[in-house]
Amino acid sequence: MDLTLHVWRQKGPQDKGKLETYPAKGISSDMSFLEMLDEVNDGLIKSGQEPIAFDHDCREGICGMCSQVINGRPHGKQEGTTVCQLHMRQYNDGDEIFIEPWRAKAFPVQKDLIVDRTSLDVIMQAGGYVSCHTGGVDDANALLIPKPTADYAMDAAECIGCGACIAACPNSSAMLFTSAKVAQLAALPQGKPEARKRVLAMTQAILDEGFGNCTNHYECEAACPKGISVKFIAKLNREYLKTMMPTSTGA
Amino acid sequence: MNLFKSTVGRKILMAVTGLCLVGFISVHLIGNLSVFAGPDGINAYAEHLHALGPLVWVFRLIMLGLFAVHITFGVQLYLENRAATPDSYAVQKSLVTTFSAKTMVFTGLIILAFLLYHLLHFTVQITNPDISAHNLALDAANRLDVFTMVTKSFHNAFIVLVYIVAMVALTLHIFHGISSWVQTLGWSTGTSQDKVTAIGKLVAIAYGLAYIAIPLLLLARIVK
Amino acid sequence: MILDGKAPTGPVEQSWDNYRFDQKLVNPSNKRKYKILVVGSGLAGGAGAASLGELGYNVDCFCYQDSPRRAHSIGAQGGINAAKNYPSDGDSVYRLFYDTVKGGDFRSREADVWRLAQVSNNIIDQCVAQGVPFARDYAGYLDNRSFGGAQVSRTFYARGQTGQQLLLGAYSALSRQIKNKTVTMHPRTEMLDLVVVDGVAKGITVRNLMTGEIESHWGDAVILATGGYVNVFYLSTNAMGSSVTAIWKAAKKGAYMANPCYTQIHPTCIPVHGDAQSKLTLMSESLRNDGRIWVPKNAADCEKHPSEIPDDARDYYLERKYPSFGNLAPRDISSRSAKEACDADLGVGPGKRGVYLDFKDAIDRVSENTIAERYGNLFDMYEKITDENGYERPMRIYPAPHYNMGGLWVDYECQSNIPGLFVLGEANFSVHGANRLGASALMQGLADGYFVIPYTIAPYLASITPGAVKEDHSEFKKSVEDIEAQNNKLLSINGKKTVSELHKELGTMMWENVGMARSDASLKDALKRIPEIRDEFWNNVKVTGESKDLNQQLENAGRLADFLEFAEVMAEDALNREESCGGHFRTEHQTDDGEAMRDDENFSYVAAWEFKGVGVKPELHKEPLKFERVKLAVRSYK
Numbered sequence A: 001m002d003l004t005l006h007v008w009r010q011k012g013p014q015d016k017g018k019l020e021t022y023p024a025k026g027i028s029s030d031m032s033f034l035e036m037l038d039e040v041n042d043g044l045i046k047s048g049q050e051p052i053a054f055d056h057d058c059r060e061g062i063c064g065m066c067s068q069v070i071n072g073r074p075h076g077k078q079e080g081t082t083v084c085q086l087h088m089r090q091y092n093d094g095d096e097i098f099i100e101p102w103r104a105k106a107f108p109v110q111k112d113l114i115v116d117r118t119s120l121d122v123i124m125q126a127g128g129y130v131s132c133h134t135g136g137v138d139d140a141n142a143l144l145i146p147k148p149t150a151d152y153a154m155d156a157a158e159c160i161g162c163g164a165c166i167a168a169c170p171n172s173s174a175m176l177f178t179s180a181k182v183a184q185l186a187a188l189p190q191g192k193p194e195a196r197k198r199v200l201a202m203t204q205a206i207l208d209e210g211f212g213n214c215t216n217h218y219e220c221e222a223a224c225p226k227g228i229s230v231k232f233i234a235k236l237n238r239e240y241l242k243t244m245m246p247t248s249t250g251a
Numbered sequence B: 001m002n003l004f005k006s007t008v009g010r011k012i013l014m015a016v017t018g019l020c021l022v023g024f025i026s027v028h029l030i031g032n033l034s035v036f037a038g039p040d041g042i043n044a045y046a047e048h049l050h051a052l053g054p055l056v057w058v059f060r061l062i063m064l065g066l067f068a069v070h071i072t073f074g075v076q077l078y079l080e081n082r083a084a085t086p087d088s089y090a091v092q093k094s095l096v097t098t099f100s101a102k103t104m105v106f107t108g109l110i111i112l113a114f115l116l117y118h119l120l121h122f123t124v125q126i127t128n129p130d131i132s133a134h135n136l137a138l139d140a141a142n143r144l145d146v147f148t149m150v151t152k153s154f155h156n157a158f159i160v161l162v163y164i165v166a167m168v169a170l171t172l173h174i175f176h177g178i179s180s181w182v183q184t185l186g187w188s189t190g191t192s193q194d195k196v197t198a199i200g201k202l203v204a205i206a207y208g209l210a211y212i213a214i215p216l217l218l219l220a221r222i223v224k
Numbered sequence C: 001m002i003l004d005g006k007a008p009t010g011p012v013e014q015s016w017d018n019y020r021f022d023q024k025l026v027n028p029s030n031k032r033k034y035k036i037l038v039v040g041s042g043l044a045g046g047a048g049a050a051s052l053g054e055l056g057y058n059v060d061c062f063c064y065q066d067s068p069r070r071a072h073s074i075g076a077q078g079g080i081n082a083a084k085n086y087p088s089d090g091d092s093v094y095r096l097f098y099d100t101v102k103g104g105d106f107r108s109r110e111a112d113v114w115r116l117a118q119v120s121n122n123i124i125d126q127c128v129a130q131g132v133p134f135a136r137d138y139a140g141y142l143d144n145r146s147f148g149g150a151q152v153s154r155t156f157y158a159r160g161q162t163g164q165q166l167l168l169g170a171y172s173a174l175s176r177q178i179k180n181k182t183v184t185m186h187p188r189t190e191m192l193d194l195v196v197v198d199g200v201a202k203g204i205t206v207r208n209l210m211t212g213e214i215e216s217h218w219g220d221a222v223i224l225a226t227g228g229y230v231n232v233f234y235l236s237t238n239a240m241g242s243s244v245t246a247i248w249k250a251a252k253k254g255a256y257m258a259n260p261c262y263t264q265i266h267p268t269c270i271p272v273h274g275d276a277q278s279k280l281t282l283m284s285e286s287l288r289n290d291g292r293i294w295v296p297k298n299a300a301d302c303e304k305h306p307s308e309i310p311d312d313a314r315d316y317y318l319e320r321k322y323p324s325f326g327n328l329a330p331r332d333i334s335s336r337s338a339k340e341a342c343d344a345d346l347g348v349g350p351g352k353r354g355v356y357l358d359f360k361d362a363i364d365r366v367s368e369n370t371i372a373e374r375y376g377n378l379f380d381m382y383e384k385i386t387d388e389n390g391y392e393r394p395m396r397i398y399p400a401p402h403y404n405m406g407g408l409w410v411d412y413e414c415q416s417n418i419p420g421l422f423v424l425g426e427a428n429f430s431v432h433g434a435n436r437l438g439a440s441a442l443m444q445g446l447a448d449g450y451f452v453i454p455y456t457i458a459p460y461l462a463s464i465t466p467g468a469v470k471e472d473h474s475e476f477k478k479s480v481e482d483i484e485a486q487n488n489k490l491l492s493i494n495g496k497k498t499v500s501e502l503h504k505e506l507g508t509m510m511w512e513n514v515g516m517a518r519s520d521a522s523l524k525d526a527l528k529r530i531p532e533i534r535d536e537f538w539n540n541v542k543v544t545g546e547s548k549d550l551n552q553q554l555e556n557a558g559r560l561a562d563f564l565e566f567a568e569v570m571a572e573d574a575l576n577r578e579e580s581c582g583g584h585f586r587t588e589h590q591t592d593d594g595e596a597m598r599d600d601e602n603f604s605y606v607a608a609w610e611f612k613g614v615g616v617k618p619e620l621h622k623e624p625l626k627f628e629r630v631k632l633a634v635r636s637y638k
């Protein structure tokens, strides 16, 4: 099939970018979306132009590196699918495809479709962990965890940290991403002792990093390639409310 | 305090005040609907309120506080959110969000503007002095004739239009707001999410229809 | 030269405990004076950096992705082994040790394997403490499954994303240390050289992938945990950025490359679908628990819809050849059998490189729902990629390069022959011998990172003066100049072929000649072809853009340049190893019915290769392997 691509090109963080148009000819429907871009890039290189820069690594939907907004949808139109797993059979001959980077103040564009997502790491550093030492911990079966709880934690833990939720959010809020970690650790007995501290620190980091505030649009959930549910945002809110209650020790 | 600064804290304040305001519009609606019971309904209601004396002022202060908190943070969050999204997409697409959710601050500000007008109109009564209750004769039971003030006002198509626009804005506002607070206060569980949203929308529409019915039915002289 | 692995003497059961007891310690208040560079943030690097940081060392950690959380460990699906014996089915440290040595076809160091089996239990405890949501049963206990043909259930898992969950656990520990400022993270930074001063590793040279700036970092010790190199085959299950670069650059500075020819080809991957394919996708091997593998008996049937081929016209070849293990035969055996079937022109699907993995019988037995519950996500993934429904029509699978058992040579302390250079995880050669068992790589990565390196680095550090060599040393300057010169060279060639085209050429040739079955002739052909492709690369590659900028083509070109040199050692090693063992199959060395024939007499050693110059035959050093606790035996899965 033959397609027309409109791709965001931007030389560097300081430059103003713009959409450029490229034809993509003879694309097979078995190709993945990124393989289609590889083809286009090989053509650009051969004609002496700079290829389109885009992030990708595992190409199997788990590392969270790939990040493109395709026709207005982060990761493209197939539900529950990262760009790297999107295949060209989703498109038809003659389609026009707009490809843009994640857009948010907290994700400055570095080049073309590549953005800087360090802000997500900073949110994690604020408290996305259990402060256990290496070694000197209890036997793994010492604390029993009911299966529904373990499953709930796993549902939250599936987040791949891609940032599509932020790209999709009209407020560029990082609540879905943050809540997934808060909810996972708050549900598990190992994470409970630090739950108060964690939710306060991580939500503070959201603002410090320049993300917006959640106003419950739920676009995040719709864009998330891993089906992370906004119920985890409710859980985060609950955890936050708990910080306002006195603890049993009165602290 | 963290509550006034944090992203979630401020949202919680919005939700709690928003919820109180929903409480207010519920009570207010019941009171207003008494206009359909004729002069005896609404005039008695108005007198009841006035009889509360200083409590009215306590109530007004509380309302002022609620509005102040709700509006301050509403506008603040909105400005922050704008700052967080400096660039827009060439192809802009939403999947699940609603017009109502995207326009909360605008419908809110319309409500605010309306509120000022509404207070000037029916409370301070300076917009239409000719038909204000203070200038009208007392009713048969020697009460302020709120009924006549209201019906006469709503025989004026312009005033009705203002009220309808405002009530549409209010409906849109709570169309998102009523289910939103359930999430903000951490009460949604995932499975209940869709139901809560649907109920919230229905309730909002019901409020909207009821509120709009008053001026509209009066204007159309269906209720006299 | 005969190499010494410095394995502790005495009974293997006590080797690790004795080692730790005898060890020199670094004074806690001195620890922060030592700067340790950790290259890699996967299970091995991430866990190592976090643990060393927590101990009080000054750690700098590097990865080429934009976040440490994206290292390719994230892609592991199946699970992680440990000798917990929670199901009480007869597992023990000894059994895990024994299975690993045997599974590796008796080509690994006993003491290293023992240590791995011993600390395996601590890993599970550690991960649970971090909040890793392993699968549990209804009573709340951890669940186990049997994996990769093991006869005990010792594999812990988190749905089909065990690697992801373990890595996110390590990443959380790392994040905590970054917050505490004991670890400085350098994402989007690629190591391009090892700096060796007077024979000792003293730092690295890196390229900032965002700005293209070449930077120097000094360190009192350098730890490489840079993962696998099977992208030498171009198509593999590794991430697109996985490369041999870090360890190859170290090899060029004198570190020995051990057993580079031991690569693992995974049997259950989705077959290649076209020329533009960039990457192969693995489907968890657990599929083989319920799927039956077959090809048509007659080549004429290959084009037919599988449902039109009656049962008696199908060859369930694994069940036929290995009646007791059947479809669960080990990876190497099952991969090679698929290749044989396709070589005999019995392959199915586009390009005829594929065999069927059929769930019909399992669905009839336990219902489609049960199968969907067990493998639903894999069926979905298969459908996304192939547009075929695996419930209705047998899946097509084909083996794909997946893992390397070879890597930089290290001693018991995970230290290479260059003092101060330590190597962890898939990047070293240590515990898996000639073949790795399923669910053991994750175990090794975390063992190395959490529980081995924090101990074994101490004696070295205690023996040196911290901060003795810094970035102003002339070796650092020279290294920066070399890299800049290479980058400028790459940008100036301005030829006709793109990096990916040349990589594909190398990969296809390596897959043909140094892939699942190797022969004297194929290896000699490879040794002839590699320099040709390398020459073409250096004369005809086209790399656009600038060096002082984000330039992904330049990154790829550098990686390919290293693969083009490394491939030669790999082929050389395969040619030298005149036996078949584990993942290394020499067609000359097989029994009459096609089984691998080991030669313990002549090849019971680790082959460690010393770089002697590009295009120059590397020098072989041997580390003889002794087996005291396990008896050498023929690996049989009949």
Ligand SMILES: Cc1cc2nc3c(=O)[nH]c(=O)nc-3n(C[C@H](O)[C@H](O)[C@H](O)COP(=O)(O)OP(=O)(O)OC[C@H]3O[C@@H](n4cnc5c(N)ncnc54)[C@H](O)[C@@H]3O)c2cc1C
Binding pocket: C039, C040, C041, C042, C043, C044, C045, C062, C063, C064, C065, C068, C070, C071, C072, C073, C074, C075, C076, C077, C078, C079, C080, C162, C163, C189, C190, C191, C192, C225, C226, C227, C228, C237, C238, C239, C242, C243, C245, C246, C282, C402, C403, C424, C425, C426, C427, C438, C439, C440, C441, C442, C443, C445
């Ligand atoms: C698809 C797949 C499924 C698997 N399933 C399983 C399984 O079920 N069970 C199991 O036990 N094993 C499995 N494995 C194997 C296992 O995942 C890996 O062997 C293991 O995770 C490797 O960990 P590592 O820490 O050594 O390397 P990686 O996780 O690969 O990390 C390498 C790190 O080094 C960095 N790096 C590399 N080169 C450079 C450089 N030049 N400069 C700077 N940084 C660099 C990278 O950025 C990365 O951070 C699987 C592997 C694959 C590919």
Ligand code: HEM
Binding pocket: A214, A215, A216, B011, B014, B015, B016, B017, B018, B019, B021, B022, B025, B070, B071, B074, B075, B078, B104, B105, B107, B108, B109, B111, B112, B173, B174, B176, B177, B178, B180, B181, B182, B184, B185
């Ligand atoms: C009677 C009048 C009002 C009622 C009943 C009301 C009700 C609500 C409710 C229930 C919410 C949802 C809170 C949540 O998301 O948890 C809300 C949100 C909001 N309100 Fe109001 N409100 C009123 C007036 C106003 C006014 C005057 C403004 C002026 C700016 C305003 C601005 C906002 C904004 C911006 C939000 C969005 C916050 C968010 O979605 O999180 N509201 N309102």
Ligand code: SF4
Binding pocket: A158, A159, A160, A161, A162, A163, A164, A165, A166, A176, A177, A180, A220, A223, A224, A225, A226, A227, A228
């Ligand atoms: S919540 Fe979903 S969209 Fe957001 S970072 Fe995680 S996986 Fe990506």
Ligand code: FES
Binding pocket: A055, A056, A057, A058, A059, A060, A061, A062, A063, A064, A065, A066, A082, A083, A084, A085
């Ligand atoms: S490239 Fe890893 S998720 Fe897409």
